[in-house]
Every structure is written in structure tokens, then in C-alpha cells.
Amino acid sequence: MRDDRYIVIMAGGRGERFWPQSRRNRPKQLLPIVGEEPLLAQTVRRVLGMVPAANVLVLTNADLVAEVARICPGLPADNIVGEPVGRDTAAAVGLATVLVRLRNPAASYAVLPSDHVIHDEASFRLVLERAFEAAESGDELVTIGIEAAFPATGYGYIQRGEESMRLGEMPVYRVRRFVEKPALELARSYVQSGEYYWNAGMFIWSAASVAAALSAYVPDLWAGLASIEQALAAGRPLAEVLEEQYQGLRKISIDYALMEKAPNVLTLPGVFDWDDVGAWPALLRHLPADAKGNVTRGNALVVDGADNIVVGSGEHLVSLLGVSGCIVVHTEDATMICPRERAQDIKLLVGELAKDQRLCGLL
């Protein structure tokens, strides 16, 4: 248990692909999409034991703070920070840096997404422990790379360079470059080379190192964050300061702002199972299927059908006859039906709701 280490969990996403279960005020990370607990609660539980609960911060949307507090009763209220508006990940990381520095300028911290599923928690914690060690041994920015299991086009990639050090049996590589989501052919060549990892948005660094990097690569953003830091140091309430100043920060991702530019980046291979639960078909990887490949949650009946994903709610029965390869999600006020291959397009459907005054209450 290291009290000079912090964990900052990024819980700002909307997760429209999980509509109608996910809503604006109840996004994916607050739902038990996989498992019995909300994904965020799983993420918090996964790191408790490495750091005290007092050192776990959650950054979320201001309108979700109360719900996050309800889901994470073990965290101090002050540790749940609401962004009044979304300003992308560089501003969020900058804010995290400010908040950690104010508590302990000598601390290091990890940035973790709130909505990923990792079952092999022991391996995850070991890699995270080593990543902290790597970050604390110098001024490098450390990331955990996920072994690219297939040529995914939905993730950014990290190309590793030479080995920088070994911590126990674990190699730590210098990063040659961060690359954006590739086309399929390019993704294939990445996977074949064996030199590329998926970028899962997990970063570990000392507050001092990331502050220096932000100051060097996005000085305008850092100036805004320094102003926030000053106001907080002067004792002004966090919510008030953010309401006033956060919206003025430049909107840019941490990958663009920092990771693609900084020369001092290291990566550790994430030798644990990992799933970003990007859309409903993720359930196929986590729930048992029947003999015909149907995966169901809740009260469901499939007759003459295969390879369906059916998610019910309460006692309501969702029944399929002669239907295959479909996703059906029922909630109290809305039902959604689409073929599995359209799972990514559910956000289009959500876009249609937004256009219709009668329906936008379902967003």
C-alpha cells in the first residue's frame, strides 16, 4: 500500500453504443454491462489494496457525480470530481495532475479508463506495480500496451523500440511512436510485426514528469491548468473554480497533446486479459452461450434461433422465434433490435432519437 501513489479513473464517457441500457445520465461505466457490478465499481475494486481509497480519484461529468458517489461508497466525496463540460483527455489529465500535486507534489499516479473489463486482476496489479516503479525510477511517461490479439481498426497502436530495463521478469520498452487507428491492411502489418500494442489509455507517471511534459508540449493548456491550481491552492472550492475556468481549456486528446510528441515514453506489455467492452457483442466474450450460441441476460426465450444476444430487464420476457444473429435489448421504456453486425451503429439510432422531440427523453 503506497500512499504516495494515486489512481485517477477517467469516467467521463457516454457509451451510446449500449443504448437503451445506457443513457446520458447512466452511461456505460455506471452499468453492470459485464458482471454484477457497474464497470466503474469493478475498476475501483481492482486497484484498492494497491493504494488507499483516499488516493483513488474519479473524474466524471458534473451531472454524474452523485451517481458515481452512490456506486463507489468507499471513496471520499472529495475524490469524485465533476467536469462541468467535457474538454477531452489532455485537460482531464492536466486536472488530475493538478489535484494530485496539491495533495502530494512528490506523488506518482496512474490514469485508468473506467469501463474496461479485466478478470486477471493479479496480473493487472503486478503490471501496474511495475509501471509505477518504472515511472518513479526517472522522468519517463509510462504506458501499458495491450498485446494486439487481432488487427483491430478501432484502437490506436503503440510501437515499441528497444528494451529500456527489466523489472523482475518484466521487460520495459522505449516507445518508438504512438499511431492513430489504422486501416485494416496497416493493422495487419502491425500485428504481424510483433512490435505493436493497442493503446488502452492507461498511463503512469510522476506528477512532476507529466506536469513538465504538459508545460512543454501544450503550454497554453498548462497555463490554464496552473491558474486552476492557483485558485485551488488559495482555498477556493473545486466545483466553483472548474465552473469558472474549465470550459476555457483547449480541447485536445492526451495522445495528440503529449504521447505522440514526448520522446521519453516507456511501455510495459499488459500480460492480462483485457476488454474495452466497446459494444453489445462484447457480451459474447463474457457470458456463457447456449448450445446454439445464444447469450441471454434476464428473462429470455429463443426458439429456432442462433447467435443472438438478448438482454432483458426485470420480469419482462423477451422472446425470439426464428431469429438469428440479432441483438435485442429491452428496458422499461425502450426496446432496441439490430443485427449483430450493426452493433457499432446503435449510436446512429441514438442520433435519430435526438432529432425527435417525442423521443429525446429516451437519450
Next chain:
Amino acid sequence: MRDDRYIVIMAGGRGERFWPQSRRNRPKQLLPIVGEEPLLAQTVRRVLGMVPAANVLVLTNADLVAEVARICPGLPADNIVGEPVGRDTAAAVGLATVLVRLRNPAASYAVLPSDHVIHDEASFRLVLERAFEAAESGDELVTIGIEAAFPATGYGYIQRGEESMRLGEMPVYRVRRFVEKPALELARSYVQSGEYYWNAGMFIWSAASVAAALSAYVPDLWAGLASIEQALAAGRPLAEVLEEQYQGLRKISIDYALMEKAPNVLTLPGVFDWDDVGAWPALLRHLPADAKGNVTRGNALVVDGADNIVVGSGEHLVSLLGVSGCIVVHTEDATMICPRERAQDIKLLVGELAKDQRLCGLL
């Protein structure tokens, strides 16, 4: 308005093909599947004006009597008759004959199904009027034949013989034979011949003629009915008598028992629109479709999909993305999804519910 004519509406079916909207205690004829009123209420309204309300009887299942009374507030309570068990159509017709004879031995009456849709009510009433005239002009059993619009394999057929008479401009044919549901090739030849009508289960006859025919062709059944008639004539309550004796009647259809055997059968061509609303695709014939052929009732949203039938309930939104040719029916406690071509098989799904103790409450 003829008070020596009666209408007996047969409302005993279960309509499992309309699950989950139809249930054992709320079958198809009690639902507004097409139109705003329950199909039974439409059927009653269609004949009022031809006979007094006091001369309209409804035969239904004993457990549906209260609901039928609620749906048909204009009918005297005594006119809603509940069968304690279903004994097929010959017993039901026999019971109707007994009930009509007790009120007026010289009366004629029409047997009409409760769950068919006919929009052209003026033509329907004209044909029915002529059918009564034909029945009252002798001792013939009269049926209304529906022009066979396509080679349906789901209906029985009536082959006409020579013209027997003309009533106004309306020909009345002798019936050569009743035939059961044919295979497709045979059905095609029937339609091509121009001599065949669909058997829609509409019969018109004098109480005396049908009593004589039942007595001649199903004497055992008629003996049982005569015993019921005797008990009623002695003043015993109808429900009590039926509870005691109805179950003992032979179970046989009126087509087998009578229509296929009697030589004195006439048919009038039903020159009106007619739809037996056999399954959900019937909605395509009665509700407007959008530009892509989607027919929806209630709160529905179809994105990138065509030729769907979507039936919602209340405010609940049923949304489809990239789905075509499907039937989706939502009710408060169950949702059903199947391809349009499986509409007839919904009864299989209902059969699956019956096997599962958790689910049989949804029957």
C-alpha cells in the same frame, strides 16, 4: 329490423398467433387488432340495425363472459353465453339452435365468426339480408362464400353448383361440395376454375332446418342438445345446465357434422371485402405503411429497415436498426420478435411457454 331473425356470434377462439397481445383470458376477438374497437365489438356493430340487440347472441368461453359483457354493453346479459368447455363448432351451433328455438321456434338465425374484419358493411348487410331470405324461402342451409382471391391453403373451400335462384341481382347457388383445406396445387386449380369460394364459417338457416339436419346427421349430438333444451324449457338456469351436460356432447366441427353431408346447401357470393385477420401480417392490409413498407402501431422507430410490422404498447419505444421483414410486438410483460414468414408459428412459441412453469403465466 326483423325480430324473428337472430345473429349468433361465435367468440370462442384463442387466437394464439397474436401472442403476446392475445392471451388465454384476452383472445384475439376481444382485442382491437385492426381498428380501434375489439374485433367482436366491430362484429356486433355490423349487424345492429338488421336485428334488435335483444336478438344478438354471443357464444364464448365461460371464463370470457364478463369481458365480453364489458366489450358489448349494448347486449342483454342473457345473450352472452359461456361454454364451460370447448366442444367444437357443431355443439356450439346446436346450442345456438336450442337457444333460438326457445325464444322463437319459427325464427331463422345467422352464425357469424367474431374475429373477421369487413369494411364494406353495406354490402355485407345486403348479402346477409339475401341469405336470410334464401334460408326463409325453404328448408335449405345457406352459407356465404368468400371469393377466393388467391390459392389459400389455410381455408376450406365451397364448390358451387348450378344457380338455384336470384334475389334481386344476387345469384344463389346450390353447393356441390364442401372441401377441406387443400394443398397449394389443388388450391390453384380451385381458384382457376372460378367455381370455388372460401368457407368463412358464415351460415344462415331457420332454426327448424338446422335442427332437422342435426337430428339427421349427428343424432347422438342432437339427443344431448335436446336434453339441454328440455332442462332449459323446465326453467333451469343456463349456466348450471351447461356445466352439467355440455361436456358430454360429441366434439365435431359443423363442417364435418353437417355441411359436408347435407344435400340442401346453398351459397351466396360474399361481394364485400373480408379478412379473417389470421396472423400479424394482416396488419399490412389495414394499416398505412411508410415509404419503406414498415407498418407500425404505437411508439416505434425504424432506422435502415423495411417491411417490418411493429406493434408497441403505451409509451414504450420499440426501435429497430438495420432490421427488415420482421414482426415485433411489445406488451407490458412480454416482447415477441420473429420474421414475417414465421407469423403462423407464433403458436409454437406459445407452446414453449406452456412447457415452462416460469413462463406459463404469460399464456
